[in-house]
Amino acid sequence: MDDDLIDDAGRPLSRYTRLPGAGFFYPDSLDEQRAATRDRETIEGADAIVIADGDADGLACAAMIRAAHDAALDPEPFERALTEKATDGVGDGATAADGATEAVDVTTDVDAADDPTEDAHTWSSVGLLPAGPYALDTALERVAAHADAGVDVYVCDLCPDDYEPIADSLESLAGTVRWFDHHQWDSAVAEAVRDVGVDLVVGASDEECTADVTLRSLATDFEKRWHELATVTRDHDLWIKTDRRSDDLADFSYWSGSETYVALVGAYGPDLPPSVDDYLESRRVEKAARIDAAVDRAVVHEVGAWSVGVTYGRCSQNEVAERLREAGADAAVIVKPAGSASIRGSETFQHAHEVAGRVNGGGHPQAAGCKPDIYDDMLDYATHWTTDGEACKRVILAAFEAVAETVQAAGEPGNGETEHSGSNDAE
Incomplete structure (x- = not known):
């Protein structure tokens, strides 16, 4: 396929918003192969693994867990990369806003080789696997296959509909998995997960986000910014919408790569630095135009x-x-x-x-x-x-x-x- 056919640049918004992002047209077989390689690189040799939903709530949990393990990343290279992208008018590949029901909306025009944070998934001793609900079984299978024996595994902000697809992996990881969530669980699924030795903590879905649950479940004396991060994340995740910063977190998690988001909210909490503000501003002009087009339709x-x-x-x-x-x-x-x-x-x-x-x-x-x-x-x-x-x-x-x-x-x-x-x- 000619790359120009799926390139948004220079096309009227009324046309390209009717089509998926470029990632949709990337064959699943090749995408799966690349994802499997990245996941293996993330998992092998890690002291702990976090499997989390790729939205602001799930990624906030990952940042907390890295902080608890003293495995947070230096924000400087991520800020530098964002500044370059904002200057060029280019964004990271957006993550799936609707979990596994939405194909990744890739909007980047930057070749991976030009991104200094391309291999950031290997930098921390606490590996991160972003996953939607329907990719949870695959993520667990890969952890079970590639992780060192006894590695700590955390699952955050994900709720399985059935136990059977994850049964074998959870049983092989028995005794090493902690699971934090706030969704409405089927009681039989929850019981089956707990029966294999998983420490499952589920908060009230109308009162807490998973960041709240993770914050109170980890035996760590978190600084004030972490409590503020949970509060602002909850503001958006539960659609409370009283804190202006929650939109910044939601947009940043959607537009940035997972490692970028985790590194920067880990360093700054909900008060994001100027480099992120500039990056978000460069993306919001198009965002507003897309919203207007959808409302008009x-x-x-x-x-x-x-x-x-x-x-x-x-x-x-x-x-x-x-x-x-x-x-x-x-x-x-x-x-x-x-x-x-x-x-x-x-x-x-x-x-x-x-x-x-x-x-x-x-x-x-x-x-x-x-x-x-x-x-x-x-x-x-x-x-x-x-x-x-x-x-x-x-x-x-x-x-x-x-x-x-x-x-x-x-x-x-x-x-x-x-x-x-x-x-x-x-x-």
């Missing part, structure tokens, strides 16, 4: 007692959802070019996880993600891109209809909550 559907705003595009889903809520929507659906979708609720709609659960996903009552199983080949994706995700929108709206019927039949209020053990999607 939105169509509101009446489903049961709810107004559901549905849109399509490569964008920051939380901000788009907030704009749609401000316009009167009870719920928002943002369909992504990679085939996944984010579902966001509100005080008047707390069934996002139930809708997602009907279309190959899960999450929280007010924040969930899914990827409907409707893509058989590239022709299906071509149709997806040229119709702004019409088929995906239809199956998700059908799931809304089914949930509305269930709620009505049960005589529940429209905003009632139901327990569910879904996957993380609360960015």
Whole structure:
């Protein structure tokens, strides 16, 4: 494929936001091979391993664990690299905002050989494996295969839907795994995890983020900045939105590489340095334009007692959802070019996880993600891109209809909550 066909540079935003990032077009077989090599390099010889969701919450946990092991990295090379990227108008490859339901939205134009932090995954004695919920089994398998015997393993901000895919790996790592989370766990899965000797600590999903859980679970006298980091991370992760710094953390975790984020929040906490401020500013101009485009494409559907705003595009889903809520929507659906979708609720709609659960996903009552199983080949994706995700929108709206019927039949209020053990999607 001609690289120019998947290069955003110089193309109208109205066109390239309808397509996935360049990473989508990189063959899975080659990507898997590269990921396996990097993971092995990270794991071999490490004193401890952290498997964490690649969002601000999961990465804050990784930074805390490195601090507890006296294995934090020097922030200087990461700041220098960010300054160069901000000057060039280029960003790091963004991580998956919706866990395993979203293909990585790679936006970098810088060759890996030009990045002085390219091999940063090997620098710390506490290795970091960013992973979404559906990649958790693979990450655990690689740790079990390559880690030294008795290595400390931490799993953070990840909730498995089933025990079976991770059973063999956890049993081989028995007695060395600590697991911190705040999602809604299936009781049978939690019991099975604990039965093999895992120290599982699950906080209340509507009160704590996983950074809170990690902070109180580690036997370390953390300095004030770490408590502030947990508080600001919670502000965004639980969608409290009272601290302006939480948007900075969320954007920085999304746009930067995982090692960059962990090194800099580890050094500075939630008060990020000028190098990060400049970098974020250079990215936000485009971010705002993408949000505007997605909001302009939105169509509101009446489903049961709810107004559901549905849109399509490569964008920051939380901000788009907030704009749609401000316009009167009870719920928002943002369909992504990679085939996944984010579902966001509100005080008047707390069934996002139930809708997602009907279309190959899960999450929280007010924040969930899914990827409907409707893509058989590239022709299906071509149709997806040229119709702004019409088929995906239809199956998700059908799931809304089914949930509305269930709620009505049960005589529940429209905003009632139901327990569910879904996957993380609360960015």
